[in-house]
Amino acid sequence: MRIGMVCRARLVRFSSFLCPFCTAPFLFGTESRILRRFPASPSVVKKADIAQFYSRLQAANPAPTTELGYATPFQLLVAVILSAQATDISVNKATKKLFAVAPTPETLLALGVEGLTEYIRAIGLYRTKAKNLIATCQLLLERHGGAVPATRAALEALPGVGRKTANVVLNTAFGQPTIAVDTHIFRVSNRTGLAPGKTVGEVEAKLLRVTPGEFRQNAHHWLILHGRYICKARQPECPRCPVADLCAWPDKTA
Ligand code: SF4
Numbered sequence: 079m080r081i082g083m084v085c086r087a088r089l090v091r092f093s094s095f096l097c098p099f100c101t102a103p104f105l106f107g108t109e110s111r112i113l114r115r116f117p118a119s120p121s122v123v124k125k126a127d128i129a130q131f132y133s134r135l136q137a138a139n140p141a142p143t144t145e146l147g148y149a150t151p152f153q154l155l156v157a158v159i160l161s162a163q164a165t166d167i168s169v170n171k172a173t174k175k176l177f178a179v180a181p182t183p184e185t186l187l188a189l190g191v192e193g194l195t196e197y198i199r200a201i202g203l204y205r206t207k208a209k210n211l212i213a214t215c216q217l218l219l220e221r222h223g224g225a226v227p228a229t230r231a232a233l234e235a236l237p238g239v240g241r242k243t244a245n246v247v248l249n250t251a252f253g254q255p256t257i258a259v260d261t262h263i264f265r266v267s268n269r270t271g272l273a274p275g276k277t278v279g280e281v282e283a284k285l286l287r288v289t290p291g292e293f294r295q296n297a298h299h300w301l302i303l304h305g306r307y308i309c310k311a312r313q314p315e316c317p318r319c320p321v322a323d324l325c326a327w328p329d330k331t332a
Pocket of ligand 1: 269270308309310314315316319320321322323325326327330331
């Protein structure tokens, strides 16, 4: 059964959520429900092919990194919090002006919720994000001397910081081999058969298990960029995909 066809043909008129495979609107939103209806690729990438899979992504992009603009761990934390359900382009547009006047926890806190809101108004969920960022700045100053902590527990104790945000900061700011599973990585992992799972937690655990150590530090960025630019949700560009022969997706585009 072709997942994209089902979503577009049968569920579009009922729905308000997006399918992680094709981004067509979907009837129910949780990963587990989505995957119960539309299971991952039937076969998984063979263990022997996984190193090859990453080697090809590495050859295409030897030094991958985030597309969010930042100069310090604090600015990266702010940008990642703002990026939830928003594009990197919209976040970069906002933070370019924001970081010019408020590059540190002290200066951002001084803006207050109302002042900060003026800079991030174009970003989705900006009211909640503004409150969380101001509260996060307060906690960073009270508990960590204004520095961004380098542990998962301390990061996840900050308002607006969940496991995914913590993983991005730990990986990108502190060089830890974490893998933050966002919508692109969830889709690529299931579609290719690299690390199929019903939830982001399951996919993350599988990716950490199957990814060879030498590729773990950059796996997050290779997979996210592959999903963003080649293995796209609606129309994956299989003919120019460097891992097409290793991918288990049965409906590759011609
Ligand atoms: S072959 Fe197609 S479906 Fe498979 S990883 Fe490449 S772009 Fe994605």
